[in-house]
Amino acid sequence: MRRILLRRIPGGLVEAVERSAGEEVPAVVARVPLEELPDHVRGHEGAAVRWVWDDTTRWYPGLLAAGVRVQRCTDLRLSHAVLRRSPAVDQALLAGTDTPGWDALAPAGDADAALFPLADPADALDAAAEDARQQAALAASPQRGRLALLLAAESSGALTAAEMTAAGLPWRADVHDRLLTDLLGPRPAGGARPAVLERLAGEIRTGLAAPRLNPDSPVELLRALQHAGLPVEDTRSWTLERIEHPAVPAVLEYKRLARLLAANGWAWLDTWARDGRFRPTFLPGGVVTGRWASSGGGALSVPTVVRPAAVADDGWRLVVADVAQLEPRVLAGMSGDTAMAEAARAADLYEGMVAGGAVATRTEAKLGILGAMYGGTRGESGRMLPRLARRYPRAIGLVEEAARAGERGEVVTTLLGRGSPPPTGAWAQRPVDLGEAPEESAPRADRDRDRRAWGRFTRNFVVQGTGAEWALCWLADLRNRLWELGEGRLEHRPHLVFFLHDEVLVHTPEELAPAVVTAVHASAAEAGRLLFGSFGVDFPLDVAVVRSWADAG
DNA sequence: CTGACTTGCGCC
DNA sequence: AAAGGGCGCAAGTCAG
Numbered sequence: 060m061r062r063i064l065l066r067r068i069p070g071g072l073v074e075a076v077e078r079s080a081g082e083e084v085p086a087v088v089a090r091v092p093l094e095e096l097p098d099h100v101r102g103h104e105g106a107a108v109r110w111v112w113d114d115t116t117r118w119y120p121g122l123l124a125a126g127v128r129v130q131r132c133t134d135l136r137l138s139h140a141v142l143r144r145s146p147a148v149d150q151a152l153l154a155g156t157d158t159p160g161w162d163a164l165a166p167a168g169d170a171d172a173a174l175f176p177l178a179d180p181a182d183a184l185d186a187a188a189e190d191a192r193q194q195a196a197l198a199a200s201p202q203r204g205r206l207a208l209l210l211a212a213e214s215s216g217a218l219t220a221a222e223m224t225a226a227g228l229p230w231r232a233d234v235h236d237r238l239l240t241d242l243l244g245p246r247p248a249g250g251a252r253p254a255v256l257e258r259l260a261g262e263i264r265t266g267l268a269a270p271r272l273n274p275d276s277p278v279e280l281l282r283a284l285q286h287a288g289l290p291v292e293d294t295r296s297w298t299l300e301r302i303e304h305p306a307v308p309a310v311l312e313y314k315r316l317a318r319l320l321a322a323n324g325w326a327w328l329d330t331w332a333r334d335g336r337f338r339p340t341f342l343p344g345g346v347v348t349g350r351w352a353s354s355g356g357g358a359l360s361v362p363t364v365v366r367p368a369a370v371a372d373d374g375w376r377l378v379v380a381d382v383a384q385l386e387p388r389v390l391a392g393m394s395g396d397t398a399m400a401e402a403a404r405a406a407d408l409y410e411g412m413v414a415g416g417a418v419a420t421r422t423e424a425k426l427g428i429l430g431a432m433y434g435g436t437r438g439e440s441g442r443m444l445p446r447l448a449r450r451y452p453r454a455i456g457l458v459e460e461a462a463r464a465g466e467r468g469e470v471v472t473t474l475l476g477r478g479s480p481p482p483t484g485a486w487a488q489r490p491v492d493l494g495e496a497p498e499e500s501a502p503r504a505d506r507d508r509d510r511r512a513w514g515r516f517t518r519n520f521v522v523q524g525t526g527a528e529w530a531l532c533w534l535a536d537l538r539n540r541l542w543e544l545g546e547g548r549l550e551h552r553p554h555l556v557f558f559l560h561d562e563v564l565v566h567t568p569e570e571l572a573p574a575v576v577t578a579v580h581a582s583a584a585e586a587g588r589l590l591f592g593s594f595g596v597d598f599p600l601d602v603a604v605v606r607s608w609a610d611a612g
Numbered sequence: 613c614t615g616a617c618t619t620g621c622g623c624c
Numbered sequence: 625a626a627a628g629g630g631c632g633c634a635a636g637t638c639a640g
Binding site for chain 3: 275277321345346354358360429434435520
């Protein structure tokens, strides 16, 4: 496999650098003007090549806009972040004069590009030197196999993220508008309150005897509720749901619709649904656990009520696939818990736990497992824990040990070796005090609470992070398979358009939908093999071929 | 007035 | 005895 490193050099040029076998120093193999880069890259894509660059967000959108798709890359920014946090990496091998620059390097946003086109901090960094350090650090790591897989998956995710933004999720503004009008009334002029909200506001004012109440103000609303004699300390929906009062249903309905208007109303449509596509920015590695973050339009929390507006183009379909109970299955695999893996053979893991005799009901199974993964021990989920621990000792033991490690201030890692951030709280700054004067008991209680909170974070980190790794492998393999299903430009073939932690949306010509369904399943199986080898854990998918996202599931 | 913080809620 | 993970976003709130 050729590894060709691209770097920007003064004069609007791009230099391609490659190290031949047996040579220490890489040689410049090409020097082209930026505008000729797409043709240059396209010319090499027929053969096996991995492009190495500082940051996918700085290279790939331009290539995609020119109609060039690449098979593989190494994203030095993302790889750097992983290696810097890995306990299995000798940090001395990563140290260089511009290491702080790599630490601080942020993905390029549109705003940055527009405002400071000439002052990109990435241009002060030596990508070839960083690549050499990363390769050396990786080669010397006892975990190089797993880390190499993680870096490849992370880099592939960076490509996928850019491709999904370029393609966009098909979005029908007319469908969305009709949906808003049905729920809220016609779009009002200016920033006025839609008719349905205005009517509900009136009902609330009457019901609470507060004629000038603005229901959008939590402070005013809380005062009005308390003045009406209701025993509430906040205005959250789940608080109000438990209150018997004639005005409460109107308040809840108002909050539900006001939320829709504010988050995914007409303003959202104007801003985010341009040219029939929703194009958020996906940020691989944007969450400490390795999950993706996003920016723009609240992409990772598109409410189900507006999903009817995500509609495939004419003659096309959406293939919507999600994994049932990803994280418990990942936990079974990473802990090597054969009993839990047995339960995971059921399409519904929780039913599998019931069948295995661990618990009596599906509800108990779900509560217990979620509690074990999140650190919830209150009520039902806490009562389930001892039974789960007896039945699934390795799985429960793994998350318990992650929690204890976090409480000790230690770093924990995912299966592929992503390290948790070191704790920063005051409690972690010195060893646990063995004895303290009584007057210091309050700060000590604070420290213990913070310590437990960090334990819950590390407990969840190992599972959420490994789940993110499974999903990355799934996505990467699926991306490869989809490319093989069609011809021509990326957006003329079946292609990924959305990714939501454990769910993918593929936009595909109708006649290729069955092949996409096959590919989605095959990739899930491959992801399981990549992470867990011969230790069999099933990752069953719910897959739907639909016109609209809302028709899935 | 702006900017930082809080509240509340959508998703996994 | 108590102990619920990770995000993004908009509007309200409040200090400077």
